[in-house]
Amino acid sequence: MSIVVVFESMFGNTRQVALSIAEGLAPYAPAVVLNVNESGARAAAEGADLLIVGGPTHVHGMSRPKSREGARDWEKDAAKNVTLEPLAPGIGVREWMGTLEKIPALCAAFDTRVNMARIVSGAASGPIERALVKHGSRNVLPAASFVLAKDGGLEEGELARARAWGASVGEAAGLVARD
Numbered sequence: 001m002s003i004v005v006v007f008e009s010m011f012g013n014t015r016q017v018a019l020s021i022a023e024g025l026a027p028y029a030p031a032v033v034l035n036v037n038e039s040g041a042r043a044a045a046e047g048a049d050l051l052i053v054g055g056p057t058h059v060h061g062m063s064r065p066k067s068r069e070g071a072r073d074w075e076k077d078a079a080k081n082v083t084l085e086p087l088a089p090g091i092g093v094r095e096w097m098g099t100l101e102k103i104p105a106l107c108a109a110f111d112t113r114v115n116m117a118r119i120v121s122g123a124a125s126g127p128i129e130r131a132l133v134k135h136g137s138r139n140v141l142p143a144a145s146f147v148l149a150k151d152g153g154l155e156e157g158e159l160a161r162a163r164a165w166g167a168s169v170g171e172a173a174g175l176v177a178r179d
C-alpha cells in the first residue's frame with residue numbers, strides 16, 4: 001500500500017507530528033512525508049492509496065491566508081518563542097486539498113492545537129477529514145489532535161502518541177505489521 005502524509009506547519013510542531021506518524025506506520029508500510037508547499041506533494045498524494053493530512057489549528061479550524069500572515073507576525077514577538085518553518089507561510093491544507101484532481105481511496109486527518117477543551121480550541125482535523133471525505137475518500141480512523149505545551153512546543157508524550165496513532169492508522173487500513 002502506498003501511503004503519503006502531507007502536513008502544513010508554521011513553527012514545526014505539525015511537521016514533527018507528521019514524521020512521528022510515519023515512524024509509527026513504518027512496521028506496516030513506508031510512508032512518504034511531504035510539506036504541503038513541496039512541489040511533489042500533489043502528485044504524490046494523487047498516486048497514494050492512503051492519504052494522511054494534518055495542519056495546525058488556526059482560529060478554531062484550518063488556517064487561512066490571513067491567519068498564516070498572523071502566524072508570521074508571531075515570529076517577531078520574542079515572548080512567543082517561535083521560528084517560522086522554511087516553507088511557511090505558503091499555502092495551507094485547505095487550499096491544497098482543493099487542488100487535488102484524484103483522491104486516494106483511504107484517508108485520515110490530524111492537527112495540532114492548544115491544550116484546552118476542544119470546544120474552546122477548535123480543531124483543524126475535523127474540517128480536514130470532512131474535506132477529504134467530501135472529495136470521495138473514506139477515513140479509516142477518527143481524526144486526532146496533538147496538543148501544545150505552554151512554551152509553544154508539543155506537550156511531553158505527544159510524539160509517542162503520534163507514533164501510536166500512526167500504527168493504529170496502519171491497522172485500521174487493514175495492514176499487518178512486519179517483524
Ligand SMILES: Cc1cc2nc3c(=O)[nH]c(=O)nc-3n(C[C@H](O)[C@H](O)[C@H](O)COP(=O)(O)O)c2cc1C
Pocket residue numbers: 008009010011012013014015055056057058059060061067068070071074112113114115120121122148
Ligand atoms: C493565527 C493563529 C491562530 C491560532 N488559533 C488557534 C485556535 O483557534 N485554536 C488552537 O487550539 N490553537 C490556535 N493557534 C495555535 C496553533 O494551533 C499552533 O500555533 C499550532 O498548532 C502549532 O503548529 P505548527 O508549529 O505546526 O505551526 C493559533 C495560532 C496562530 C498563529
